[in-house]
Amino acid sequence: MSEREYVYRSYKISINVWFFSYYGDASMLKLPKGFIPVVVGVFYSFLTLFLGFITYNPVALKKSFEAIGINLFGGEDITEILERMEYDDRTNYVHQNLLRKTQNEIGLDEVSLILEIQDIYSRRFKNNFSEENIQFIIQSLSKIEIQQINKDHVIDIFDGLKLYENSLEKSEIY
DSSP, X not given: OXXXXXXXXXXXXXXXXXXXXXXXXXXXXXXXXXXXXXXXXXXXXXHHHHHSOBOOOHHHHHHXXXXXXXXXXXXXXXXXXXXHTTSOHHHHHHHHTSOHHHHHHSOHHXXXXXXXXXXXXXXXXXXXXXXXXXXXXXXXXXXXXXXXXXXXXXXXXXXXXXXXXXXXHHHHHO
């Protein structure tokens, strides 16, 4: 699994001027890996500090404190949420149902690629989830120079794929 060179952070802002109140996301930023996200959070905290307390509404005041707290802790990390949006439901479902060890060793890119190779195999042959199927996937991956995937990873992905197919069958029954 490749390390990210960036993180996505979301910062909050609360503006309360007498009867007008706004609480929500101020911005979403793509920050480089080594960047300290608190630096940006301080800016949005100052904005909330100056514009978030000109009210008597206790709920609005609470939201202002909440925004400052989130920002001073570096905002909310939304990197994984945005990355998951790039993949289809099947890939996300299979990846979420992998063993933790496998999840840490291979990412969504690899799972998506293995599922595509599995689709090719399924169209050609009928013996899905067999030893030949596993070898086909490993050989196909080695042709594109992906060597870190082993038999245990593929078996784990097959288990996740079976769970996904079972969940589809159950939803069709209802």
